[in-house]
Amino acid sequence: MVYLRNAFPGLILMSAFLGGWELYVALTDTSPLILPAPSDILNGLWLERATIARHALATLGVAGFGFSLSVVFARVVSVLLHFSGWLRRGMMPLLVASQTVPIVALAPLMVLWFGFGLLPKVLLVILVTFFPMVVSLMAGYASLPRAFRDQLISMGASRWAVFRRATLPSARSHFFAGLRISATYAIVATIFAEYAGARQGLGIYILSAKNNFRADLVLSAVVVSACLTLAFLTMIHCIERATGRRYRQVSNA
Amino acid sequence: MLDVQTLNIHAGQGPLVENVSLDLVEGRLTCLIGPSGCGKSSVIKWLAGVLAPELSVQGSVNIDGAPQTLPHKDIAYQPQQDTLFPWLTITENVSLGLEIRGLNRTTARNRVRDLFPQFGLKGYEDNFPAQLSGGMRQRAAFLRTIIQDARVLLLDEPFSALDAVTRLQMQDWLIARLAERPRAVLMVTHDLYEATQMADRVLVMAGDPGHITADIPISIPRADRTEATLAAIRSTLKSMLLKDTS
Numbered sequence: 001m002v003y004l005r006n007a008f009p010g011l012i013l014m015s016a017f018l019g020g021w022e023l024y025v026a027l028t029d030t031s032p033l034i035l036p037a038p039s040d041i042l043n044g045l046w047l048e049r050a051t052i053a054r055h056a057l058a059t060l061g062v063a064g065f066g067f068s069l070s071v072v073f074a075r076v077v078s079v080l081l082h083f084s085g086w087l088r089r090g091m092m093p094l095l096v097a098s099q100t101v102p103i104v105a106l107a108p109l110m111v112l113w114f115g116f117g118l119l120p121k122v123l124l125v126i127l128v129t130f131f132p133m134v135v136s137l138m139a140g141y142a143s144l145p146r147a148f149r150d151q152l153i154s155m156g157a158s159r160w161a162v163f164r165r166a167t168l169p170s171a172r173s174h175f176f177a178g179l180r181i182s183a184t185y186a187i188v189a190t191i192f193a194e195y196a197g198a199r200q201g202l203g204i205y206i207l208s209a210k211n212n213f214r215a216d217l218v219l220s221a222v223v224v225s226a227c228l229t230l231a232f233l234t235m236i237h238c239i240e241r242a243t244g245r246r247y248r249q250v251s252n253a
Numbered sequence: 254m255l256d257v258q259t260l261n262i263h264a265g266q267g268p269l270v271e272n273v274s275l276d277l278v279e280g281r282l283t284c285l286i287g288p289s290g291c292g293k294s295s296v297i298k299w300l301a302g303v304l305a306p307e308l309s310v311q312g313s314v315n316i317d318g319a320p321q322t323l324p325h326k327d328i329a330y331q332p333q334q335d336t337l338f339p340w341l342t343i344t345e346n347v348s349l350g351l352e353i354r355g356l357n358r359t360t361a362r363n364r365v366r367d368l369f370p371q372f373g374l375k376g377y378e379d380n381f382p383a384q385l386s387g388g389m390r391q392r393a394a395f396l397r398t399i400i401q402d403a404r405v406l407l408l409d410e411p412f413s414a415l416d417a418v419t420r421l422q423m424q425d426w427l428i429a430r431l432a433e434r435p436r437a438v439l440m441v442t443h444d445l446y447e448a449t450q451m452a453d454r455v456l457v458m459a460g461d462p463g464h465i466t467a468d469i470p471i472s473i474p475r476a477d478r479t480e481a482t483l484a485a486i487r488s489t490l491k492s493m494l495l496k497d498t499s
Contacts, residue, residue: 147332150303154330155350155401165349169340246340246381 036216044216045223051205056224058200062118063190063228066125067183073126074133074178081134082141082163099131103189107196121193121201128189129182136178140171172247176240183232187225254279254437255328255405260312262295262304268462269308270295275456275465277405280435282428284442284452288494292463293441294333297407299323300439301330316404326354329403333410335390337382343393344369344378350401365400372396372430388419395427399434408440412447424451428475445490449483450475457493467493 018038024030025037032040045052081088103124110120141163148166157165194203202221209217256276262269270292277283285293298304300314302324314321324330329350337346344362351361369375372392382390391411398406411427412420428451431438442448448455449471457467469490473482 145334145336147334147336148338150298150301150332151330151336152349152353153303154301154324154328154407155353156324156326157353161353165353166338169338172340246342 033213033215036219040216041219041223044214045220048217048220052202052220052224055200055202055205055221056228058198059187059190059194059202059225060228062121062193062201063125063186063232065118066122066190067129067186067232069122070126070129070182070186071133071179074130074137077130078134078137078141079163081138082167083159095131095134098127101127103128103192107192110193111197116197116199120196121190121198124193125186125189128185132181132185133175133178136174136181137171140174141167143174144170169247172244176236179236180233183236184229186232187229191225255314255316257296257300257314258312260296260299261310262292262299262312262463263309265307270463273312273458273463273465275439277437277439279404279437281453282431282438282440282451283454283456284440284448285456285458286442286445286448286490286494287458287463288460289443291458291460293443293458294409295463296458297330297409297439297441300328300405301407302328303330327403328405328407329398329401330407331394331398331409331411333413335382335387335394335414337390337393337397339382342379342381343374343385346382347393347397347400350397354401365396368396368400373426386419387415388423391415391419391423392426395430399430399436404436406436406438408438410441410443412442412444420447427451445487445494449486449490450478455486455490457490 022037022039025032025035036044077091081091106127107120107124110124114120114123144167148170149162152162152166190201191203191206194201195207196203198204202225206218206221209215209221254277256274258274260273261271273292273296275283275285285296287293295304295308299310299312300323304310314323314325316325316327321327337343338349341349344365348356348358348361348365351364352358356364366378369378372395374389374393374396377385377389382393385393391414395411398408412423415423424447440448440451452471455467455469455471456465457469458464459466469486471483471486
């Protein structure tokens, strides 16, 4: 019931938007080459479902793999940065700089350097998703209350013990916040990489649909990519719920 | 058993604490009392080994006459805020100190659970801190401090977060717990009623920079401490504290 009440405003707005769109196309008699109606997009999605599913699966595979690697890297690097002030001062500007590189410029170069295989796409996904996670983790580590640290040090805890017993658990909600931000980038980054050159994937599908003047299929692929991102977010939400019973106590304190 | 000699703490802009010497005796509760910002917390934090590293410190601490480094395993510290970790159960929280000292997890948790009834926490072993009342959390925090089996306990305003009634109950309760396992206790407070009710000895601190202005033993047995018997000491302390802040 609560769930329905939360979803209700979204559903209403979405229906109004799609209804208005459909109506506009019908009334103005716009060519489907320029602006296909939502019904055309759904129709295209249905007719092309087998092909789109194959490409979507390829995209999901690359994004999932790249994102998983990125999570592992982010955790390792954040720990290194946490323990080494020297490394932190050296790396942070580089990390920020890495975020200023436009993907459109980098994606074709990556393909040029590393070919049409998995590597350039995975690298691109890591480049895009890594930074928000590291920044969130660092902010999470810094959020440890001073008194918690003092308590452990007075008990004779080493720096590592303080990190493991207090810093890491208290960074948990920050970590998941970063994870959610990064997850929304993962699919988009993969599509960008595929757009620059690939044999399979939604990116290459969008490129060929565009070249064939099939705006309806371009938008069908967009709908699928949005669904993939939502699936990613849902999965992260479920993992957070399933593993974090004790951490939810934090919000009641 | 523990003594501090000529402690000086300097911050960038000037001295925070100047020439503080004190000694703690086993089975005695010493209260360090003074206005806010007079450096009482700095003294206790230094003894706990958690003073901010940017402060420069001269001074030494001896246990049984031998010089020691800080933090020390014979000194247990309870910070001002309740530092029970919200993501750990009460049992896990209380056994934290024992586990950090290298005790096996199962042994530590069993030892902790044995003391739950005595600390009024029976039945709450697997609850989280957020599910407990303020008084119970404070008792859990005391248990965590006391169970470390350190010979010296440092308590930084242990009752400051409690309401007035719970506070009075907890003062008597803590005295009873301490009587069971005599330790040298240094308790920081800014409440002179609390200090005179609980302490064997009151050290008065004044600020700018922090130094000890008086050392007042309270020899009245705790059972005989009433408004009437403590009136003289309280008025002396009150005038000292008021003079320092004016």
